[in-house]
Amino acid sequence: MSSNIPLAERMRPRDLDGYVGQRHLVGPKAVLRRFIESKNIPSMIFWGPPGVGKTTLANIIAKEVDRPFYILSAVNSGVKDVREVIEKAKSQRFFNTPSPVLFIDEIHRFSKSQQDSLLGAVEQGVVTLIGATTENPSFEVISPLLSRCQVYTLKHLDEKDLVGLVDQAIAQDVELKEKQIAVEEYDALIRFSGGDARKLLNILELLASTADEVVITNKMVVDKLQEATSIYDKDGEQHYDIISAFIKSIRGSDPNGALYWLARMLEGGEDPKFIARRLVISAAEDVGLANPNALLLANATFQSVHVIGMPEARIVLSEATVYLATSPKSNAAYTAIDEALDYVRKTGNLPVPLHLRNAPTKLMKNLGYGKDYLYPHVYPGNFVQQGYLPQEAGNTKFYEPQANAKEKEIRQRMHIYWGDKYKY
Known part of the structure; x- marks a missing residue:
């Protein structure tokens, strides 16, 4: 006889040795x-x-x-x-x-x-x-x-843990033991669970309910889950798929697509603060220096959503979504920091040039800390050429302005300062 207790609850470990x-x-x-x-x-x-x-x-x-x-x-x-x-x-x-x-x-x-x-x-x-x-x-x-x-x-469970959970449930659960269940392929089970043990066991229970003899393959998992997919599971795979579609619509400058996915999330009960946080990330990652005001608006949206809540928060989220989607785009700052991080990981802790070092004590000054530093504000245009990278880094460049109006201005200014390093 089938129990009313879900498989995930029946399999809940009771001690540390059974914890996965x-x-x-x-x-x-x-x-x-x-x-x-x-x-x-x-x-x-x-x-x-x-x-x-x-x-x-x-x-x-x-x-x-x-x-x-x-x-x-x-x-x-x-x-x-x-x-x-x-x-x-x-x-x-x-x-x-x-x-x-x-x-x-x-x-x-x-x-x-x-x-x-x-x-x-x-x-x-x-x-x-x-x-x-x-x-x-x-x-x-x-x-x-x-x-x-x-x-x-706490982290998503890895593949080994998830496969072990499936095998353990089939072998030990009082109800599954009564059935003939064979798992020929695990890939779809693992993929659809997304590292979520509860979701994995819910999927297994759904598949096991279809017959007394069940052979689980990738195709069977996909077919059965497509039949049972809910409109919006804010704790499951659709949560990640729809937020992905939302951000990609903003990145692709389609306000209509972005608003559709925003509506799907709001109608499904998604936490508006989660959406607001993703807008802040998108403003920095996708709009970036092409429209620096985008980050200001996204931060204001985040604060407003915290203050007013739903249903009025939908209006603020809509305004920010349309603004970001219709803004020019640049990921130059995003790629620049990743390139800089990669360079640091490869080269290690290169020494700070002496002229850039802090010199709060007489000893440090005697050692040359801060010596020959040129203070830009006493020069015409508040700029003077000098090195700011470790000597070993030479003339390395991480930031490359992109071809939008705002960054064309940045490139022109950098060319005036740094010459051919930023060709205009």
């Missing part, structure tokens, strides 16, 4: 495993994509350190719920007993006031907080709370 992935955190002698084994854990935030084991790891930690465990979801909990848990934790505390573990899923969805309500309890050790977030905590968690927590980054 995140070896950099829970492998032998890894930092988090050491904390757990000592039973002295700090408050912490798990940051990572969906389905990599954030909730599972929090459950395992509470069990391993043998403490009371409270769970709140930021989606349906408010300040009142937080305070109730804190009062309950206070009432159960005795002299030297360790604090209960409070796990908050999707902590990035908590407002500032909700996060503020946690501060005192975390600071005083009333609870040990474990927060889980798919969003960068630097943006989404208030600084006072963030400073009281260790942040651990």
Whole structure:
């Protein structure tokens, strides 16, 4: 008989030995495993994509350190719920007993006031907080709370882990064991899971439900998933496909395509702050120096979306989307920093030329630090030719202005300064 419990829940590991992935955190002698084994854990935030084991790891930690465990979801909990848990934790505390573990899923969805309500309890050790977030905590968690927590980054599961999960589920799950399931090809399973263990097991469960004898091939996976694809899964593959289409439409200067994909995301319940962050990246990466105002507008959009929220945020997002899509494009700054980084990795730590070094002490001045530096502001046009790269780098050039109106002006100015290095 089929159970109402999903396969992903039935296969949820109960201890560290059964936990899959995140070896950099829970492998032998890894930092988090050491904390757990000592039973002295700090408050912490798990940051990572969906389905990599954030909730599972929090459950395992509470069990391993043998403490009371409270769970709140930021989606349906408010300040009142937080305070109730804190009062309950206070009432159960005795002299030297360790604090209960409070796990908050999707902590990035908590407002500032909700996060503020946690501060005192975390600071005083009333609870040990474990927060889980798919969003960068630097943006989404208030600084006072963030400073009281260790942040651990959880990664997508690798192919070996995912294949192991499939084989383990087929061999051990009480319901799958009753079927004849053979996996001939793993590629499509792995690709569609996107490193998400929960999604992988959901796909496997869907395929297993089609018959008592199932042979899994790449074609079968693709065919079955196309039949079952939802309109917009903001935690799944379509999330990444649609944001990709959105950014590529902006890059391709098509405001209509960009607005369509924006509408798809908003209608599907995508977090508008996620969209706003991607607009900031696009403004720098794709519009760049062809229209420097784009980054200012994108940053203003990011701030506005935080302040006003939906549904009005859709108007701000639309304005920014159209502005970026219709702006001239340049990725010159983006490629320039990548070339500079590549050069640094290849050449190592080249010495700073003496004339560019800081000379705060008499000894440094005697050693020649800062000697022969030419101060541009005392020269005509506030410019004078001198070397700014390490001697070994010679006349290396990373930035190449592109053929748009703004960067043509930049090239002309650089040609006046640097001559044939920037031919005009």
